[in-house]
Amino acid sequence: MPGRDRVHEQNNATAPSLAKTARRLSLWTRRDALTAFAAVASQTLWPYHLLAQQAEGDATLPRHRQLKVEVTGTLELDPTGQKATTSPFSVNASFDFVERSARDGRIYWTARTFEEATARIVVGQGSTTSALSHSDEVVIESTQQQDDRQIKLTMTRPAEPLTLDESELIKLQAISPAIETWFEDIENRSLTDVWTPDAWSIAAALAIEVVTDNQVQCRLKRRQRGRAEVEVRGTLIGTADNVGTEIALTGTCSVDEASGRLLAASWDIQERRALGPATPGFTARTRLELTDLGTGRWDDASEQTFQQARAAALDAAPSLLVFESKHQGFRLEHSPQWTVIADSTNVAILRLVDQGDLITQAHVTRLQPLAAGTRLTKETYRQDVSSAIGNSGGTIVDVSEFTTSRDYHGLRVTVSAEVSGVAVQWVYVHLSDKDGQRLGWVFTAEQDRLDRLGIEDQTLVDSVEILAAPATANEARAASRDNGASDR
Template identity: 25%
Template sequence: MMRRRNFLLNSLAAVSLAASTSPRLHAESAEGRRVTLVPADQSLFRVRVEMDLKGNIHLSRNELVSKDRDRQVPIDYNSVIDFEERVFGDNGQGLTGARRYYHEARSEGKTAGTPQRIELRDSARHVATHMGQGRSVTYATRAYLTHEELDLLEIPVNSLAVDGMLPADAIAVDETYAVPAEAVGRLLDIDAVQDSEIEGKLTSLDNKTARLEFKGNVQGSVAGVPTMIDLAGKISFDLDSRTCTWVAMAIRERREIGKAEPGFEIAATIKMIRKPLSTAAAVSEQPLAEAPPEGQLLVNLYSIPGRYGVLMDRQWQMIRQSTSLSRLRMVENDRDIAQCDVRHLPPLKPGEQLTAEALQADVRRSLGDQFDEFLQVSEQVNSSDLRVVRLHAIGAVQRVPVQWVFAHCSDDNGRRILATFTMAAENVEAFAGADEQFVHSLRFLDLDTAAEADSPETPQAAAEPEQQTAALNAPQTTSSR
């Protein structure tokens, strides 16, 4: 009996010694002990996120005139994202971003009762994310993402920002702490936080796990559009690996109608599992660039009904499309910059081409009294062997100075479109010659099957975008915006 008693005493002493010497524990008592939750210097993770989202999209009759809701459309989606993540820092000053490889990224559900599905293309599974002020910047390193793929990947819980929700100082069970607004903004991955009242609390602590809760509300903005978020979440911090291994969040968000995107009111539940890895299976080891390569931030815009695709700045959105007309809009911080109407024209006979003089005459007739003069007339053949005749014209609409760019694009088979860019003269600088990017990257798509929407892959699939021209593929499956 004495030997057994000594054994128990020695065991308790060993546990007490281990607790007192652990780098994470600052007090040894079983009750009321304080703990400092310092994440380990770990750079490789496997992350899986599951999200259920329900709510309504709010639409206006004309968002450029009024943001009052005209109608609403119900949505119901489930998303699964599974990726390896290699984290990069800046010499101990903080995270700069990560490289990721997506083993799975898909979303399925219904918009107004119509089934929709979006899945990340194989060519876009290698992704880089840069952290900075405001939202993180995400891009595929071997392809150009579509807006739908960006929406799929940019979920409202940034795995790189989870550690920021931990208390900065030692804390005991049932103690609360204020979560900095900057940390909340990075976790939700929004542009700006105007007001944040998120409070955290250590709810339980044992020898293996510290469990925390946080809740409150946030007022912020995304692309200049106000958004209100009610947030409640839980975090499990593994004391052995010193890692936030599990995150669960419930979000209710109300975002106003923007000039390029609809408003919405949604409720989402999100579960994230993070596991430290010792070796990677697929994510790249190449160091992260200091800044995102500007050319790789272009978005792959395409029209299935219109059978064409272009690469444009991310400020451009496809807001309407049909077999006869597509409409793109450039919006910067909820400020309307320019609009582009793409019209399908009757085909010409094979080998025939519209002359610059004929296009000038057509433009003069269509603008009528609004026309003043042509600033520039040019002809070229783009990278897809399309012949482009382009006119820059100025004039006025209701005494407001306006500039137009007309781009007539055709192939040898007689297929042709006319892209008309319209902007107030004061927006010409912000427009930044977007018509040049449009005509240079324009390609016609043959869409008898979804697979034919993809253009050829790059010859060096393993190279990074800084060393090659990325693939210009339309997605295999798409969702309506």
């Protein structure tokens, strides 16, 4: 990308210092901590007529559960793609939820409503708190066994799309119903029996994608009053977020012998995960305590949402997440392959990653508005882009005009160039609404990855909604002074 994008008035942003206060903790750092946490951690009345049909030992009954999570470790960060840095981090999180599980062949379903879902995150000297909004709305999680080693995990909230932060917050370890496949034959096992859980089920339990080397074993330690205590111990190598990970797992599970249901568990998980193109690397230790509090409260509306999600699974489009830029004033929907890297007063940055490869990076900037009812012409925008790329060696190969699904006017200029011997493509996009509010975009991709990019950039642009312009720093200070004066 050219060093200075005069069209979109943006610089390549660098991550703020990790030593800043919690209130100013950078988005990249906060999201990295959430991503790492998700990786190491990732009520209403139940209808009487359903209770009457099911016994207390039925694992499909809604269960009231609590999960406490403590994480300590070191993050490896590279928000600019130029130099990795490290910083200590910790997470303390609490979850109180009711869940209902079911199984359709190789798909394991869980529906949850949360009474509490909060995490206190500290990175360096900065800290922040993350919480789930609309916690009373049902969150649907599905874990599909792809083969004997691999799973596909999806998460959606039908009533209100999850943000990326929320998705990472509640992508939890040690609560997948797939864990209970470890204990399906527990009644018939002898004391000191040792067995190895299926690799795919371990991936599901740890909320990772693939387990390639499985050295985890379960051992029946004791039985007491209808409960079996099982020790879980071992190591594994796998893939998470398309990067390698190594995990050492130690846990003790209390299991209902009649149903194989997990009643309580204590886990100690140590993980080293590689740095990815849009995700942090980390070395971390996680302690989890899961408690089952008995039958939970569940209503007909929640059950209907759950069953509709299961019925629609075969025809459903991939779940989308929501990102709202507080600094640039826009909202968009994106697939989980997109990751938000930064949201600052200068620029919002997103990266698209596929199978561990960086496919494209998008810079989005709020521009000064045009007069209401006016539009930038193709020729004017072409000239602006030509000036912006200057002597970088780029060549404009296409200029087009389009309209988004929200009836925004769009201009798109495609530039071919070579940077350090690598053929790249820059795509400049200009969006404006009827009131003259504008956004500028720049997508950067290597030429040999354009086939994998497809129309992902166009889909992202089409989903955007331009919001009210954020207040400038001067406006914010003036408003603060005015509020102070009115208080007096």
